[in-house]
Amino acid sequence: MYALVTAETMAVTLYIIMFILADPVVSIFNSEGSTVLGAMASKGLRLFFTGFFFGGVNIVAAAFLSSVTEVGKSMAMALMRSCIILVPTVLIMSRLFGMTGVWLSFTVTEAIVALVTLIFIKDVFSCRGTTVYNPEKM
Numbered sequence: 001m002y003a004l005v006t007a008e009t010m011a012v013t014l015y016i017i018m019f020i021l022a023d024p025v026v027s028i029f030n031s032e033g034s035t036v037l038g039a040m041a042s043k044g045l046r047l048f049f050t051g052f053f054f055g056g057v058n059i060v061a062a063a064f065l066s067s068v069t070e071v072g073k074s075m076a077m078a079l080m081r082s083c084i085i086l087v088p089t090v091l092i093m094s095r096l097f098g099m100t101g102v103w104l105s106f107t108v109t110e111a112i113v114a115l116v117t118l119i120f121i122k123d124v125f126s127c128r129g130t131t132v133y134n135p136e137k138m
Contacts, residue, residue, distance in 0.1 A: 003063070007056030018049045040099060047103035054110035055081075061117045065124065073120045077113055085109045 018025070022042040030038050058077060065074040080086075086109045093101030093108060 003060045004057060007060050008053065011052040011056045014052055015049045019046055022046055044099070044103040047100065048106055050104075051107035051110045054107065054114045058110060058113050058117055061114075061121060065120060068124060070120070070124055073124075077117060077120070080113045080116065081109060085112050 022045045025045065026038050026041040058081060062074045062077045089109045090102060090105040093105045
């Protein structure tokens with residue numbers, strides 16, 4: 001539970017920082033000072049960082065699954081996050097929503113993986129006959 005609270009606290013903190021400081025961060029990498037590029041990147045960072053709310057949960061869940069010897073499920077999560085769901089999501093969302101879709105595809109991918117993760121976690125607990133993590137019943 002502490003890991004989830006920490007992950008979400010970090011996600012909120014990073015999102016607030018990036019929301020407030022998106023323009024200065026973009027200006028570091030926008031050496032030509034392009035206003036169009038700067039506006040696109042600032043908007044993009046704000047959209048992209050929404051995925052951190054789901055990403056933190058997914059990372060904690062993957063670590064949990066590995067720790068209870070469900071390495072296959074943990075690996076499946078990693079593959080879904082990095083290519084199996086991400087690539088099709090980028091392709092579909094970019095076609096439907098343009099550049100905004102590209103930026104939000106990370107968030108959508110993390111949300112989908114979080115839903116799958118809930119199924120994985122529920123399966124782990126139901127196979128062990130408990131709804132609360134209890135190492136003695138493993």
